[in-house]
Amino acid sequence: MHSIIEGFAAAFRLIVSLNPELGRIILLSLQVSGTALVLATALGLPVGAFLALRRVPLKGVVISLLNTGMGLPPVAAGLFLYLFLSRSGPLGFIGLLYTPAAMVIAQFILAFPIVASLSHAAIARVDPVIRQAALTLGATPFQESLTVVKEARYAIMAGVMAGLGRVMAEVGAIIIVGGNIAGYTRVMTTTIALETDKGNFELAIALGIILLTISFSITVALRFFQRRGQAGSKGSLWA
């Protein structure tokens, strides 16, 4: 018990003193997860919208694949990506293994199905009368689609936040393809795993507190967007 209290005290000192190593790790985590999420949204949202708004052959199969991807075990994603990026793999010549770029790709693979699948569900749920209203007010087919996507914006944002939650908390894939190299590919989750292994709890607890804070913020944001999406709601955070 004493060591836990000591660990927390030391962790708070690290946070309050703005420890540079801590800062570097947090910054890299946000950069990797942020980039992965931006890419997953840039591709996942149009894919979700396309599946929801257009007649697509094998639509059911594609949606089932995306839904399966939502539950993809991170270590499995990391393993397959490692095999592709390793020197003997088909993409080994690019030299991406053990770089932040490889970590971005790994997190993109995990976030993309979540953003695409939840965007599809959000857009498909929009009342068909919205499409009719847009058309009868003179919208082109593209403007009509844009209007429907806009109507689903809060549910889409909730999907994006769910994707962020997944990648921020993820450790299995990035430790395989990133290698947890100090000052280069070490992020919050991999540092927590490593420092806990070493019995070095101060940094692990400090990062754990920050990760929990980020996780809590994501949950609050998720709730906000879900409430905003409900008709007539003012989007209160706590109601």
Add this chain to the structure above:
Amino acid sequence: MGLELQIARVSKNYNGNRILRDCSFAFGGGRTYVLQGPNGSGKSTLFRILALLERGDRGTVNYLDQSVVLEDNLALRRRLTLVLPRTGIFNTTVFKNVAYGLKVRGVDRATIEARVNDALLAVGLGHKKWHRALELSSGETKRLGIARGMVISPEVFLLDEPTVNIDPANTAMIEAIILKMKQERQATILMITHDPAQAQRLGDELIFMQDGKIVPA
């Protein structure tokens, strides 16, 4: 003056059920037609076909401008509008809802501002301009739907049950708006109602539908 509209032998089936059977009619430009009939008689389906939201399985729908038949394209769709019974309000402000039809037409901001303000004043929603549209009452939502259509100055204005499920005060307001549009004769107005007295008050001509057919009055 609104467009003329001719339909000939329009039929429509849904899942093997005949919803419309050989409907034929000629709607004169600038007149107000009120369509009546029991639920399920095909009125709303006919309106969706007239609004070019869907096509009949058989028959023809022709819009005419000074006896010239117009091509079914975006340009024609933009000369008419349909106010749906469930309205289809967008999850944004009242102002942006009304501005929508102008925005998709690429109208400049100053013109949009002026025309939206005029339309909102006409339907008594000027004071709710920046309210969230989804928070309006049923009557206000109906009036918003009409303002959204009015603002684009349609030459054919289709209103599917514009006063259903709203109180007498809102009904009176909407009737007054329709009467004003009718007097100005800028549009051909087609409207569905279940209220015979309202049909008498507003219509130049009354049309009845039964079992998917237009029947003699």
